[in-house]
Amino acid sequence: MSWTDERVETLKRMWGEGQSASQIAKELGGVTRNAVIGKVHRLGLSNRAGAASAEPATAVVPATEVAPAVIDKPVSAFEDKPHMRTESATPARKPKPDPDAVEVEELDENGIPISAARRAIIPAGQPLPPQPSANEISPEALAKVNEVEKTAKRIGLMELTEKTCKWPVGDPATPDFWFCGLPSQQGKPYCEAHVGVAFQPMSSRRDRRR
DNA sequence: CCCTGATTCGC
DNA sequence: GCGAATCAGG
Numbered sequence: 116m117s118w119t120d121e122r123v124e125t126l127k128r129m130w131g132e133g134q135s136a137s138q139i140a141k142e143l144g145g146v147t148r149n150a151v152i153g154k155v156h157r158l159g160l161s162n163r164a165g166a167a168s169a170e171p172a173t174a175v176v177p178a179t180e181v182a183p184a185v186i187d188k189p190v191s192a193f194e195d196k197p198h199m200r201t202e203s204a205t206p207a208r209k210p211k212p213d214p215d216a217v218e219v220e221e222l223d224e225n226g227i228p229i230s231a232a233r234r235a236i237i238p239a240g241q242p243l244p245p246q247p248s249a250n251e252i253s254p255e256a257l258a259k260v261n262e263v264e265k266t267a268k269r270i271g272l273m274e275l276t277e278k279t280c281k282w283p284v285g286d287p288a289t290p291d292f293w294f295c296g297l298p299s300q301q302g303k304p305y306c307e308a309h310v311g312v313a314f315q316p317m318s319s320r321r322d323r324r325r
Numbered sequence: 326c327c328c329t330g331a332t333t334c335g336c
Numbered sequence: 337g338c339g340a341a342t343c344a345g346g
Binding site: 117118146147149150151152153154157 | 337338339340341
Binding site: 327328329330331332333334335336 | 337340341343
């Protein structure tokens with residue numbers, strides 16, 4: 116494999132987005148993370164500058180003109196619950212007051228309106244797994260989660276990043292809705308505790324039932 | 326041990 | 337220019 120313009124472009128974009136070298140290598144295929152890092156250095160962009168905030172909202176982002184952080188490991192599970200708009204998220208201040216009072220919503224396959232804003236921040240992707248019913252989870256894992264949810268960071272939609280647990284808590288239709296936000300596991304969308312309830316080995320599932 | 330980026334240096 | 341090997345660190 117060689118560094119075609121296209122591949123370099125992808126490299127630049129992903130590096131700018133704060134993706135790790137190995138993630139980029141995986142995406143590109145045919146290269147190792149070493150190759151990616153080497154290229155990054157040769158391109159002179161080893162300093163992760165000129166990129167959008169890799170750090171979450173609480174950071175010292177110059178409030179001037181912050182584009183809404185694009186979430187790229189999407190949380191698509193909340194398929195268009197009408198109530199679940201972005202209100203509860205960080206009030207990043209509206210770019211445009213929307214001159215026309217009438218907002219023309221696009222419709223999805225089911226004829227459900229999709230706000231353009233929502234589509235922008237929640238691209239398609241792996242859906243969240245359904246919340247498992249309580250009796251399907253090991254008591255230990257459940258207890259762990261309950262504990263974790265007390266100490267969770269309770270972040271909003273906009274604060275989600277690659278590195279934050281995206282486990283949703285509460286009812287999206289409620290102001291009490293938030294995401295766990297603790298550090299996520301390597302390559303997983305959730306923190307350790309939530310990985311525990313989200314991904315269960317087949318064997319343990321089988322063992323538990325019956 | 327998993328991972329991260331940084332550097333070196335033979336190709 | 338490329339990237340494997342290595343280093344240094346979390």
